[in-house]
Amino acid sequence: MSKIILAIDSSIDCCSVAVYKNKYIYSLSEKCKKKHTSQILPMIQETLLKANTEFKKLDYISFAKGPGNFTSIRIAASIAQSLSFSLKIPLISISTLAIMAEKAWRKYKQKQILVLINAKKTEVYWGQYIRNKESIWIGEHTESLMKKKIIIEKINNLKKKWTLVGNESQLIQVKNFLHINNTKIFSPNAKDIIPFALLTIKNKKLFSLEENSINYLYDKF
Template sequence: MTSLLALDASSSACSVALWMDGNVISRVEHAPRGHTRRLMPMIDTLLDDAGIARTSLDAIAYGHGPGAFTGIRIAAGVAQGIAYALERPLLGISTLRALAQGAWQRDGAELVMPALDARLGELYVGLYRAGPDQLETVMPDAVVAPEALELPACEPGSITVVGSGVALLDRLSPEARQYVGTTQDREPEARDIVQLAAMDLASGVSTSPQQALPIYLRDQVVSSKR
């Protein structure tokens, strides 16, 4: 049986999830500024509930960002420590990709723009389209001012926007705004991260514990149409 542990602390929520041959169980707590204190007890409880020893885990995954700087550093550090101790591969998963995964799987969204409030008047944003078996990247994750965001031409109202960045959508240009349909303020969750990690692991994608790095995106910009 293949089993993966995932954790996320990129927002005010703190979440952990366990993937066991396609079955997922997860836990979420709203813990602003409490990620360091809550993550390990949540992991221990999750593994106890599943009846799985930590040594039985095949890989560790974490939300590598973008998101709250302190939170993603905490997630990277905890994931790195567990992976080191168990000598297991590590997988960093985009929190934007995870948001898109949740909207696709649970809401049936076909074209998803995950958007997180990046502060400083900017958005962390990406664009994903449903493929035959998984989401395909249309626009890479980046940070951009809402007014400068340029989206590829598509059907008006066809883009589902998920994440805290929905609060900034009124600042989009009229051209970009016309493509936005359904919106939902949602936080990244480990249950989506663990599913993406399972797919990546099956495809041979993983890193060593030494390569656990937060992804901030602050030096990247989205500006080109596709």
């Protein structure tokens, strides 16, 4: 019998929920500007209803751990941690930037992804992800909080062609750069957490409490 997984994301201005059941993903996504708290719980209930399941039948909880908006990330993390504790089921956290790379693969079948999420007026969260032959995303070690003025220099120093994705409106300014193959503006989606959760479960590499903590990046550049 296949495991039932609940996935939650509230990293930036959108909320999304997904339930994996019987090899099918039921999902819901909505814009949640400053309304994450009031919207996410009804969305979870609605998605569980769509999947014809309930909390007590869940086997795993997974959530987007950031980087992203400080307050909204904490909402998803708090809900996921509370459900994990009360239901006594494992918790799996996944990088928001990795989730966006997976979305780029799902929608556009791109394997080399640059991810940018707006952080502050002068900074963005940056990640470089490559999907290897085993369909595993490599790149969490590249994640950093970066000054916007350095982005162009970083892109100019890249090799090969990359697809650039993110919620940053400034992406349009670099879409014609030498090493940028394509530019897509979108938000993360909880349904793209599911492949990571399934791989984690398959490999029996469930995370410790520390590894499930929120991903606060610091400035490396």
